Amino acid sequence: MTLTDAPSEPVADGARRTRVAVVGGGANVEHDVSLASAAAAAAALAPTHDVVPLTIGRDGAWSADGLALPVDEAVAVIASCDVLLPAVHGPHGEDGTLAALADVIGIACVGSGVGAGAIAMDKAVTKLVAAAEGVAVAGGRVVRATGAALDGVALPAVVKPVASGSSHGVRLVATREELDEAVATALTIDARVLVEEVVVGREVDVAVLRRADGTTVTSPPLEILHAGAVFDTTTKYDGSARFVVPADLSDDEAQAIADAALAVTDALGCDGVARVDFFLTADGPVLNEVNTMPGMTAHSQVPRMFAAAGTSYADLLADLVAGALARHHAAAP
Template sequence: MNPAPIRTRVAVVGGGQNCEHEVSLASAASVAAALDPAAYDVVRLTIGRDGTWCDQDDRPLPLGEAVTLLQGCDVVLPVVHGPRGEDGSLAALCELAGVPYVGSGVGAGALAMDKWATKLVAEAIGIPTAPGVLLTAGTAATYDWTRPVVVKPVAAGSSHGVSLVADPGMLEEALRTALALDDRILVEDVVVGREIDVAVLGTADGSRVVSPALEIVVDGWFDHDAKYGGGAEFRVPAALPDPERTALEEAALAVYDALGCRGVARVDFFVTDAGLVLNEVNTMPGFTEQSQVPKMFAAAGMSYGALLDRLVRDVLPA
């Protein structure tokens, strides 16, 4: 009788102590369900809104016990969007625990989560971003509105705390909303253009795969409700002339490398009459099968399961 094949033990971590908790739960549940049970033994772990870790039976775990569980796995797949997860926090925990993990490391996660730092990196390598200023709780009251702007927390995701300020009467509330989620906020000029995303997948041999571009089509602007309420249409591959497509791919690769990303990252742009403008970079983007990144790679012929398998296999010891 042939022995059963040895399965790779994968810890899938979801939830998180931030405003993207529910989105992360959905991504993690989808990822865990899509990993081939013949190849993977999935250990599901959840981080609660209060920071408590729980096992797959929803039993609370002291942090030390959660780390021991992680150390008993071959690899960790952290599917926690936003602060205390995507920002390098979980990568740091895995580094200290000595467990291989999928995705960007501590530095890249922290840089990409910080929208102001990402702007500085992009501008330094010649990739335009929207004109903007950095404000804090102490300086926000000094900002004078002169034209339509977007106000957003420096480190948050899923458009939480983001406001389009079309007239000065809206500014105070927008600043207050953003400051409720972060002690630093970014105020940027409104960019008029097509919203185009490109995903980059780094591989174990050092090469990178660029996905087909995806265009977000929405009536109005792409806020939280549009993202998760079905009000947006994803068109992939986006209809782009070859020069624009090439420019987007080269810019996405340049930002991915400059930030030091690993695994998969989604690089979001506006395409305007004057050229491309970087919006932001997500090192742990939404990851249900219907999310942008899986849809982009599916358009290139890589299924959701195959994408997850590649992400996991690429970080396992040779």
């Protein structure tokens, strides 16, 4: 028996269980984080869904249960499922790539579609969309090289790859030498680099969930407390950061962040769940970035936010799968 013809297990009332292809890994710097998200999501869904786990290697090769799987066979496995859950953060996954695959083979896909995924992955374009919606953003410029391209940059500044995640390549710089070094490093991750002015404020995130019943809800806000100059990759994963949820905000502050998150995700066309990250300044929220496939272990920010509102990790994932199916059926001709 192959992965493509394995039958779904019946539930107690005899109905067929929803078959979900959970894809993790990915050919990018977020490979390990994506593996963790996929493994956690697959384990949480397994009691109530027929889960088919697949992995994309760092080299782009597919596998299942540790065995190599040619691309055409991997596509056939996904096509045999009802829903694709692409737990692949960063390029070649979160950027709409796997959503496009689901569209082509005609199955439902958890999360944002091709357009929203591609735009939200691009931090520079996301800022343009947010600014058009009246949401404050940090000033900055996109560069493709060091040297003269960086002339006139006000320091200190924050350097980050335009289309990457997990804070890879993010660095706070204070001198021109540090600026050149940081941009050169970021250019090894992405062909474009965003150099932004420093925003001083509390780091507060909120999640926006499009539910299966068509409603949209925002999570309780979460504040990130850390000792680093920026919330970089090391700080994000070394256990030193502390998440406070719900964040200690006034009603007006919480409403301003929720309104800004809704405005941005609506404009981008996000579906499923998206995490929207802000700096809360004395003048109000300033958008940092939007994540259309945020970390999805039970200990990640988004599940923690919804847990604070009474939604369990397993229920959140089940809602995302149900939402994907509902949108897919509604879009069917």
